Amino acid sequence: MSLIRGFAVAITMAKPMNRTGTVQTCRHIKRWVSPTLRELAHRVQKQGPQKPEPRAGFIEWNYRSELFAFGKRLNEEFQLPLLQTAFTERTYAHQEQERQRKLGIAESDLHTADNVELAAKGAHIAKAYIEAYVQHSLPKVPAIGQKAITSYLLSTETLAHVSTHLGTKDLIFASEYPPSNETLANTLNAVIGALADSSGVERAFLFVRDFICTQLNQKDLLDIWTPEQPLQLLGEVCAQRKxxxxxxxxxxxxxxxxxxxxxxxxxYSNRQLLGKGFGEDVKTATETAAIDALQTLFDLHDNRRPFDFGIQLETKHVRLEA
Known part of the structure; x- marks a missing residue:
């Protein structure tokens, strides 16, 4: 389709211009334009869809400028060598070393840093902060529910979603393109680790809050965590709270x-209505009512107070053990 688009642009630029410099509109299209466009479209359809190509292959690509712009877009200060390491996957580093070895480069000079250590550090920071944030924001939810919500925020799909929308796809050095969800998630963790080494752990905590914890915004928490036996859990909660x-x-x-x-x-509990629900039979309606009661007790209803994404948790509240 790019051939057709370029051909159409060429036709537009080829339009005659009058003395004032404006383009004169043609009353008639040349008879050779239509069959030419049909032939180009037929060739594109015959070849199949064009494979995605990394932007690094473009002539005007400047990787160092892209790294600098990446940090400025996020309003963060990165050390560019660390940020470049965060975008380098181990598989790519091994391929690069093998390529250099074939070129006859000495073994002592064969060293390409990868993001394994930065990714491990970033994952540790993200896990520690998200656990503290969920515990602070949902204090009434039991540990099993907090763990489920934390696992959702740290899942590969969520981290890959955040990584993609931060613009990491074209900056990653990996053996495949486009990068997989696992690669995108691992790169995001490495970026968090690079930020911690560049600007401190506090900035890394705020990064996790602003880009990962905000994935809970307008999210139905029951889609993340639904108790398997709501009536039994409701009985345990009522017993704990007397x-x-x-x-x-x-x-x-x-x-x-x-x-x-x-x-x-x-x-009901002590003649107080805790929750109600509907169902096609009594058992289903009872489970629905139990879930509704748990939402009330855990403060998980849709009309609950929104998450506070401007809060700054103190470092002492975040368990950052090695």
Missing amino acids: LGDPEPRLLGDCGKNTVLSAFHVGI
Whole structure:
């Protein structure tokens, strides 16, 4: 399709101009334009879609300038050698050393730094801060729920999503292109490690908060963590908080003997309504009501107070053990 686009631009630029310098509109298109465009489109379709190519192969590519611009876009100060190391995967480093060895370079000079150590450090920093942030933002959620939310933020898919939208895809030195989700996630961890070595751990904590923790914004937390046995968990929570045993009660039903049956169940504790839910049978409605009650007790409803993404957790609140 790029051939067709370039051909169309050439036709536009070839339009005659009048004395004032403006382009004169042609009343008629030459009869050879249509068959030429059809032939070009046929050739492109026959060859198949063009494979994605890294921007590093472009003539005007300046890698050092791109690294500098990457840090400025994020409003962070990186040491460029560290940042370049963060973007270098181990597989690429091994390929580069093998290429240099074939060129006859001495073994003592065969050294290409990779991002393994930076990625491990960045992953450790991200895990420590996210655990502290989730615990601070969701204090009523039990440990199993906090762990599930932390695992979501640290998952390969989430980190790859963040890494892609930060513009790391074309800066990565890897053996494959486009880079896989694992490579994108590993690179993001390495960038966090490089930032910690360049500007300090505090800046790395803020980076994790601004770009990873914000993935919880407008997110339904039940999509991340749904209790497997909500009624049993509700009983344990009520016992811990001394609320009394939860009691499911049928509030209403409709069409119980039809395929469109619906049951309305409420769960009470000490004569206080904790939650209610609907379902096609009593068991489903009871589980739905139990989940609704847990949302109330854990403060997970959609109308809950939004996450505070401007908070600055003190270093002492973040467990950053080696």
